[in-house]
Amino acid sequence: MxxxxxxxxxxxxxxxYRVPAATPDRRPARPxxxxxxxxxxxxxxxxxRAGTRILARLLTG
Structure with a gap:
């Protein structure tokens, strides 16, 4: 970031903002x-376009 x-x-x-789904036995699900x-x-x-290029470069290393 x-x-x-x-x-x-x-x-x-x-x-x-993400809420993981619970497993059937109500244990927390995996991340x-x-x-x-x-x-x-x-x-x-x-x-x-410029922002997308920057993010692509950062994500691909």
């Missing part, structure tokens, strides 16, 4: 697999 922020792309964790949700609001097309 710090790498994206340093390049002007805001990234927020979604962990606090969710890693996921990425990308959203754009009030952003122009050129900024969307």
């Amino acid at each position: 710090a790498g994206a922020a340093a390049r002007g792309v805001r990234v927020y964790g979604l962990g606090r 969710h697999d890693p996921a990425l949700v990308v959203g754009f609001g009030n952003v122009g097309e050129s900024a969307i």
